[in-house]
Amino acid sequence: MKLGIISALHEEQEGLVEAMQGPQKAIHGMRDYWTGKLGAVDAVCVLSRIGKVAAAMTATSLVERFGVTHILFTGVAGSGDSGVKVGDIVIAESLVQHDMNASPLFPRFEVPLTGQSHFLTDVQMSARLAHAAAGFLEHDLVNAIAVEERKEFGLQAPRLHRGLIASGDQFVHQKSQLGAIRDVLPGLLAVEMEGAAVAQACFELGVPFAVVRTISDNANEDAATDFMRFVKSVAARYSYYIVRRFSQA
Numbered sequence: 001m002k003l004g005i006i007s008a009l010h011e012e013q014e015g016l017v018e019a020m021q022g023p024q025k026a027i028h029g030m031r032d033y034w035t036g037k038l039g040a041v042d043a044v045c046v047l048s049r050i051g052k053v054a055a056a057m058t059a060t061s062l063v064e065r066f067g068v069t070h071i072l073f074t075g076v077a078g079s080g081d082s083g084v085k086v087g088d089i090v091i092a093e094s095l096v097q098h099d100m101n102a103s104p105l106f107p108r109f110e111v112p113l114t115g116q117s118h119f120l121t122d123v124q125m126s127a128r129l130a131h132a133a134a135g136f137l138e139h140d141l142v143n144a145i146a147v148e149e150r151k152e153f154g155l156q157a158p159r160l161h162r163g164l165i166a167s168g169d170q171f172v173h174q175k176s177q178l179g180a181i182r183d184v185l186p187g188l189l190a191v192e193m194e195g196a197a198v199a200q201a202c203f204e205l206g207v208p209f210a211v212v213r214t215i216s217d218n219a220n221e222d223a224a225t226d227f228m229r230f231v232k233s234v235a236a237r238y239s240y241y242i243v244r245r246f247s248q249a
């Protein structure tokens, strides 16, 4: 396995590169690709930046130029369901591009000429990721995040969820905006801006992938403020510990 690890935000990637043994930087397409070892795994860490095109391009470069065989996306997302709280972790079983709509030529959400609307993640990688995330919640969280911070963000007993994540080129920050997406995508757990684009690129290239997202906000009118605070304080530590457990497994 040569694992490509993509994060969307600088804060999310912090720590991962530091944890690498012998990281080597290569610049390609305006991005820094860090190659080295993470635990027992050969890895390449990169910041995709934000949005579907940025993410698809990054995933493609990882495969075509850096020879990765598997891709893991770690990041934050808005909650897509009232049962999914800030600080909870969502592991994607499938991903959909909620802003893809070529109807009436193709069914809504179907990516034309792929025959797919819901792209499936790799079962084995996702199981390993779920194990890593559960381990983080059970064993690492208390040490990784101070009591006061857990109080501040309401991280009393964060939970792990598995299911549908929707991606689109919009930061969802209005109740009505989220409602419109939820109404047409039953089972939705989280909204973000990259996962389903990575999913499409990996589907087309035949590369197994998995996506883990920590909930940073409720995709409502408070989303921007909540998101900024969460990303600054705690998001990086979630990613760091989950990826570390994943790469040790």
Ligand code: SAH
Residues within 6 Å of the ligand: 008, 009, 049, 050, 051, 075, 076, 077, 078, 079, 170, 171, 172, 173, 191, 192, 193, 194, 216, 217, 218, 219, 220, 223, 227
């Ligand atoms: N203000 C930020 C932009 C962040 S965009 C900046 O200047 O860097 C939000 C990022 O977090 C995206 O990468 C997206 O995948 C994820 N995300 C978190 N909450 C989201 C929400 N409510 N809607 C869509 N994406 C969200």
